[in-house]
Amino acid sequence: MESNPNQRLTKSTISVVLTAFFAAALGVGSSLALADSTVETGVAELSSKDANSDGVKGIAPSKAVTLGMKTSGIDASEIATYSRFAESLLSDATARVTAYGDGNVPAYAEYLKGVFIEGGFDPKDIHTLPLDETVSLIVRYRGDGTSNRKPVVFSSHMDVVPAEAGEWVRNPFELQQDETFYYGRGVLDNKFDVSMLTTMFVWLKAQGFVPNRDLIIAFTGDEESLQNTVQDLTNNHRNLIDAEYAIVVDGGGGALNNSDEAIQYMVGFAEKTYATYTMTARNIGGHSSMPRADNAIFDLAAAIQRIENHRFAIETNEITRTYFERSAPFLDNEVGEAMRRFAANPKDEEAIEVLRAQPEYIGTLGTTCIPTMLSGGHAENALPRTATATINCRIFPGNSVADIMGELSLVAGNPELEWAVYGKPVSSDTSPFNDEVMNAVEASLAQLYPGTPVIPRMISGTTDGAYFRAAGIPSYSLTGIFLNPKDSFAHGLNERVRRASIPESLIFWQSMIRSIASDAN
Ligand SMILES: [Zn+2]
Structure with a gap:
């Protein structure tokens, strides 16, 4: 596989994005400063055409984004800034061939580790845990402990299923886009949500948010193949990931009809x-x-x-x-x-x-x-x-x-x-209904797609969630992604995700995380 030119850009991209944000926070610049700086890194190429109906540069348009900006009260330029940040992470991620056997997950994890450190996380709270050719990455967002509650884990996976580049319309290992979609291996499953969770931690930190309990990111490295990293976490690193429950940000989410209206929202319980x-x-x-x-x-x-x-x-x-x-x-x-x-x-x-x-x-x-x-x-x-x-x-x-x-x-x-x-099948019990998670989901949906019915699901495959459940950590699969089932090409050719999923997810997760980890809600 050809190496990716974006990998050379990654370090500078992080600094540029963060520096621009801090400049904006100090009132020195604005999201425009970011747009200008990213031109030099090549990231702006990906988003230069962005403009939604409200004319906010950098935010992919959708009815839900327009509504979400209104209902969430989050400043539009902040959403634009972090949309670009998330997009640059997704662009870097897509260029890395992290299928089983390629051995590229450790470099991806190192890159992400750098992003968290730049974002203000203590290196002591970041752990890369190698296992054979792959690795998992754990990041702890320290809370003030006022809730006396155990942490919540947010888990996604850094690996992808292989892609036969010759059979794709576009190069699967380069983030590409048209008016509506991003394309590339992993843009849906699951590098999108790795990029979103990373962005959320960095963004919340920049906002000065202190959760009332610890929040833990657990990115695994072989969900699509052996699923050994999650077992390594539950068996050998329990102290790093022990939690009241896990939100497995992989699968679930919203289904859209052909008019881009949300018809249902799925949460995986079993x-x-x-x-x-x-x-x-x-x-x-x-x-x-x-x-x-x-x-x-x-x-x-x-x-x-x-x-x-x-x-x-x-x-x-x-x-x-x-x-x-x-x-x-x-x-x-x-x-x-x-x-x-x-x-x-x-x-x-x-x-x-x-x-x-x-x-x-x-x-x-x-x-x-x-x-x-x-x-x-x-x-x-x-x-x-x-x-x-x-x-x-x-x-x-x-x-x-x-x-x-x-x-x-x-x-x-x-x-x-x-x-x-x-092989060694894993059995897991059904996770109990969890009012805290369900209320948080409903509050988040209300900002973007009000009135969407939430439907609990039992999944027929085996994801990392089964191992958290088997280890006694209830787990719930959900995501901030909404898509029309006809556009779901996860594991297949021409995998895609709506570009509007980035700002929608940012609004979704601001609400979700604040709802389950702060007293105000
Ligand atoms: Zn997945």
């Missing part, structure tokens, strides 16, 4: 356990001209058929019932009606049948298991000595990996089959 099993049939084998009555492929096929006919129990919890109840009004059809009925009565068989038939919703009804790979035999004219099916399950919270393997093995109906678990 994750299904991702577990993969292998089921193997063995046989003595022999020559195919002399078939035996028993056969590894027949045995395996029969077991697969029994599993196909099996139905896991319907399960619900507070999160999934609320999810169905609040999602129902958005679907003006029989699926919406089934959601409403199921939320009211989880034993409603007709409603269950309708929801089961929807691949999008079946996973919210209970555990699902499905064969995904097959292998077997070793020659076209030999009786197979082994045949293996790979079965991938998404396990409903409350069931163990062993429970589900036991159930599958019973269903398969053949004690001769060999079962194994692939």
Whole structure:
């Protein structure tokens, strides 16, 4: 991969942005001074066209930004200043190829560490924790302790999934933009929120904000691959990240319709356990001209058929019932009606049948298991000595990996089959409802997208949040990003995020953080 010219600019960009801000704070300059200085660094190229309906230079336009500037009472030039700051961080981040195997996360973490130090954080409160080729970065924002409450962790990840540059319309490792979007690997998942959280810490510090409890940033380094860094944090550095709860700023957030109106806002409360099993049939084998009555492929096929006919129990919890109840009004059809009925009565068989038939919703009804790979035999004219099916399950919270393997093995109906678990799945409980977080979310939404319904979700994959939950730290996935689901290209080609997401997130997080860490709210 080509090295990135922006990396040479990064140091000067930080100083320029901070120096400009402090000049502005002293009344010497304004956001204009910043705009001028950034020309020299090349960052201004990215934002020179910016002007919203209010004519505030440097702020990507959206109805929510206009409203948010009014309702939050934050000075528009301050939002412009920190929008540019966040954009310069995102630009630097995008240029770093931080996929698994590239070994570039440590340099990214060092760069961010420099930003925090420039922003006034004590180097003693910043920890880079190397693990194999990657690293996590912990930054503690010291509070005055007046609330007597444990800290809150804010977590995002610095790594990305790989991108095949040749298949993208634009270079994935260079922040690019048009009228509406930024493009690049990680601009949505998850370098956007790494940049936003970093900006928020620096901005709040510059405002002189002292939280009533410690706030901790925990940036992990391999969420998209091994998820070892988060486990290293919970297992070996608990003192650095111990918290009342974690806000995992990765996923969740607002959904927009085609008129850019917010239709719902998702908060992740739980994750299904991702577990993969292998089921193997063995046989003595022999020559195919002399078939035996028993056969590894027949045995395996029969077991697969029994599993196909099996139905896991319907399960619900507070999160999934609320999810169905609040999602129902958005679907003006029989699926919406089934959601409403199921939320009211989880034993409603007709409603269950309708929801089961929807691949999008079946996973919210209970555990699902499905064969995904097959292998077997070793020659076209030999009786197979082994045949293996790979079965991938998404396990409903409350069931163990062993429970589900036991159930599958019973269903398969053949004690001769060999079962194994692939890798080390992590199980986590559902995080309890948290009024403080939900009230803070609602207050923040009221500034930007008033009246947006908040919908709790159970996620089907495994993110860092599962490990915080497994370690006894309740965790909530949410973000200040609002996007139309049709524009979500996370992990895919041409990943993008709305440019207006930067000022919207700034307003969102000012409200969120002040709400959960100051007495005024
Ligand atoms: Zn992510």
